[in-house]
Amino acid sequence: MNPTPVRKAVIPAAGFGTRFLPTAKSIPKEMLPIIDTPTIQHVVEEAVESGITDILMVIGKSKRAIEEHFYPNLDLEAELREKGKTDELEKIQAISKLANIHYIWQQELNGLGDAVSYARNFVGNEPFALLLGDTLLGIPGECKPVTGQLIEIYKQYGQNVVALEPVAEDKVSRYGIAGGNWVSEGSAVLKVDTLIEKPYPNEAPSNLAIASRYIFRPEIFEYLERTPRGKNNEIQLTDAMVAMLEDHSMYGLQLAEKRYDIGNKLDFLKTNIEFALRREDVGPGLREYIKEIASQC
Numbered sequence: 001m002n003p004t005p006v007r008k009a010v011i012p013a014a015g016f017g018t019r020f021l022p023t024a025k026s027i028p029k030e031m032l033p034i035i036d037t038p039t040i041q042h043v044v045e046e047a048v049e050s051g052i053t054d055i056l057m058v059i060g061k062s063k064r065a066i067e068e069h070f071y072p073n074l075d076l077e078a079e080l081r082e083k084g085k086t087d088e089l090e091k092i093q094a095i096s097k098l099a100n101i102h103y104i105w106q107q108e109l110n111g112l113g114d115a116v117s118y119a120r121n122f123v124g125n126e127p128f129a130l131l132l133g134d135t136l137l138g139i140p141g142e143c144k145p146v147t148g149q150l151i152e153i154y155k156q157y158g159q160n161v162v163a164l165e166p167v168a169e170d171k172v173s174r175y176g177i178a179g180g181n182w183v184s185e186g187s188a189v190l191k192v193d194t195l196i197e198k199p200y201p202n203e204a205p206s207n208l209a210i211a212s213r214y215i216f217r218p219e220i221f222e223y224l225e226r227t228p229r230g231k232n233n234e235i236q237l238t239d240a241m242v243a244m245l246e247d248h249s250m251y252g253l254q255l256a257e258k259r260y261d262i263g264n265k266l267d268f269l270k271t272n273i274e275f276a277l278r279r280e281d282v283g284p285g286l287r288e289y290i291k292e293i294a295s296q297c
């Protein structure tokens with residue numbers, strides 16, 4: 001099989017981020033740092049390491065900081081050059097060279113499905129990767145990028161692919177859950193035959209939750225166009241995927257990587273601690289501090 005290569009990615013980042021107010025009122029939650037790097041920079045780097053060259057970010061009001069972050073800042077570059085801060089200079093110059101990044105405004109926040117539908121012209125008739133701008137899968141540099149893993153499966157089957165995270169049985173009702181059959185014994189690839197949004201535990205076909213990374217064939221836009229408003233009066237991406245599954249195949253990859261959802265306060269804190277403990281510059285100091293405060297609180 002030799003399907004059209006996946007070179008485009010869409011990163012929705014327009015959401016209100018109500019779980020992260022008041023910060024998200026003026027600071028995009030996708031720009032929340034993991035130590036010193038905005039979450040969405042890690043997401044873009046994952047796309048680029050997976051072979052993506054062109055990215056469309058769906059943004060909106062209060063999200064301009066995202067655009068600024070990926071544009072060159074010549075004044076800052078001159079300052080760093082003058083002060084001889086070469087490492088910092090190289091780091092910030094690299095950000096604006098990562099990929100061809102384009103932006104579009106989601107005019108009304110009508111949900112994730114609506115945000116994705118803004119990418120129709122950008123995508124054209126090609127397959128594309130979809131990466132949620134507020135979520136990381138695995139620790140960058142320590143695992144193979146998940147988008148790249150999904151692209152490998154797409155290359156094999158030429159069909160839609162989703163990342164699937166095993167979640168605790170009592171938490172299935174928080175997620176879109178996929179059911180199906182493994183393509184072979186011991187494989188981590190599922191041929192998906194059912195998708196259920198937020199099922200009751202006794203109705204869930206598995207404990208495999210759709211996890212913020214997808215490869216779609218361009219036909220997804222036809223299904224999005226026909227998808228009526230669903231839960232929360234929003235256009236739900238999962239509803240369009242359910243309709244698409246009637247006519248097109250879908251595969252799922254059971255992830256070995258952990259999901260870090262930065263838009264959720266507790267996850268944001270845990271992610272920062274976990275990532276920081278692995279770093280040479282701040283890890284040792286933080287480890288000492290955690291021991292100290294854990295014995296006091």
Ligand code: UTP
Binds near residue numbers: 106109110114133263
């Ligand atoms: P979430 O489900 O986390 O929704 O979106 P949200 O509205 O941003 O956050 P809460 O629930 O109010 O706290 C997942 C991703 O989809 C984007 C978000 O920016 C986030 O990166 N999104 C969501 C959009 O781009 N547009 C939307 O209408 C909704």
